[in-house]
């Protein structure tokens with residue numbers, strides 16, 4: 188049997204001991220293939236949702252899991268011009284299937300990376316830091332001294348938000364869940380550049396007023412959790428501010444106080460990196476066709 192996946196034909200034969208699993212053979216290199224050895228690939232919440240079948244993007248089966256990771260080019264076909272053996276590459280898009288030892292991919296599904304960044308940063312570069320950067324820049328025009336608020340601030344995305352915001356001079360108010368080693372997590376986030384780190388419970392306390400004597404009310408809230416956590420963040424957002432939802436870790440719907448719409452005119456938006464990439468690919472095509 189065979190199936191086409193991201194431009195590579197994958198083949199399998201015989202019966203795997205687990206009937207739900209298949210052994211795949213590596214595709215031929217051909218003229219335009221790129222043989223990549225995977226070096227490291229993370230497990231992201233979206234990968235799990237994909238396996239559960241609850242994600243908005245579901246590959247045809249059989250499929251290889253993993254949407255992110257870094258690999259090293261072993262060999263390239265004679266028509267490949269942008270990559271050479273030894274290069275580090277990451278997926279250009281979701282659904283590449285990075286949880287494998289090696290594979291032959293097509294050139295356009297890979298993006299070359301500089302080799303002077305740590306391996307684990309390279310393996311986790313293409314989803315969370317990009318999401319953090321887009322959310323900080325696409326919804327509100329923020330400058331040095333402005334503030335943002337975010338929940339799940341210790342998540343991969345949250346830590347990227349803290350670091351990018353700090354580099355832009357934007358102050359971050361970071362909300363995390365309480366835990367036995369709270370101080371350790373607070374110290375870690377502060378060392379990354381967080382301005383304030385609070386627990387979900389602290390967010391509901393009247394002392395929040397004191398915090399807003401030191402830092403301006405946020406114009407942007409980044410919601411990874413949903414449920415009560417999002418409602419509480421909305422209470423602290425500035426007039427006409429925006430809350431961007433990009434994750435639903437609590438699996439609870441958003442509850443928005445009517446007053447937030449009437450008296451504050453808040454904006455509720457969503458963000459999905461995969462859609463952003465698709466939209467950008469479309470707009471590039473339009474520019475090319477207008478140019479012609």
Ligand SMILES: NC(=O)c1ccc[n+]([C@@H]2O[C@H](COP(=O)([O-])OP(=O)(O)OC[C@H]3O[C@@H](n4cnc5c(N)ncnc54)[C@H](OP(=O)(O)O)[C@@H]3O)[C@@H](O)[C@H]2O)c1
Pocket residue numbers: 231232233314315318339340341342343344345363364411412432433434435436437438458459460461
């Ligand atoms: N929309 C997009 O384009 C986009 C891009 C990247 C990521 N995401 C989404 O962003 C989310 C975080 O991804 P990540 O890779 O940064 O995850 P991660 O590093 O695994 O972190 C998960 C975070 O979720 C928190 N969490 C887990 N269960 C929770 C619950 N029931 N209530 C409140 N908080 C909870 C964890 O807090 P504790 O430490 O307290 O457990 C942690 O802060 C996921 O939903 C992912 O799908 C979306």
